[in-house]
Amino acid sequence: MNVYAIIPARAGSKGLPNKNIKEIDGKPLISYSIEFAKNIKGIDRVFCSTDSSYYADIAKKHGAEVPFLRSDFAARDTAMEQDILKDLRECFEREGIEEPDIIVWLRPTFVFRPKNEIETAIEKIKLDSSITAVRTVVETENRLYEVSDQQLLTPSFNDFGKSMIRRQDMPGGYKVFSTDIFRFKGLPINEDFLGRNIIAIKVNKICGLDIDDLVDFHIIKSLVENSKELVNEFLPTNS
DSSP states (O other): OOEEEEEEOOSOOSSSTTGGGOEETTEEHHHHHHHHHHTSTTOOEEEEEOSOHHHHHHHHHTTOBOOSOOOTGGGSTTOOHHHHHHHHHHHHHHHTOOOOSEEEEEOTTOOOOOHHHHHHHHHHHHHOTTOOEEEEEEEOOOOOOOEETTEEOOOSSOOTTOSOOOGGGSOOOEEOOSEEEEEOTTOOOSTTTTOSOEEEEEOOGGGGOOOOSHHHHHHHHHHHHHOHHHHGGGSOTTO
């Protein structure tokens, strides 16, 4: 089975301009996902999907293949993963690159990942044809409320008429979006491209830290540069 890692890195971030190449500990953000993928057993090739030739040069410098740039359609602000995947399929065919059986989708805004768990996830989906995808998940706060016109509305959970509910008394809630591993070759690409038999692999909560804005960036930058004893095991080995 062919397994490709794909690092999607659009250049047009609005919340934090050029966040995918902002430097942490002297390295562009995108390099962390590329170097991680290159150290994972079971990944055959590492590609970066970007709409920027400048980003492409940085990605290639750190070891990714960038044989094509993303189309305008797949680089829109509103483009979803399925749009990028459709673009990848078209580009693979045009460039004569064999489609992968499995894709490891590594969003570059997540710096911390567990090597052993990702390797286990790849092996799981290879060995069990009934599995459509594997996603890493981290525990998260699930006592959530909506606010409208400054009014706190009914919670999204059952509060049993109480003003306070202990976290320990709530059922577990999990956050996804860090790393997705899914089947690709010959399958239709639509809004449900992960399929319906998705396996969850629980990982350390630090792996759920995502860079969306400047505050996120500085939190993760500080952890990488000043708290290596906490994060080293979740960084690429050649980082």
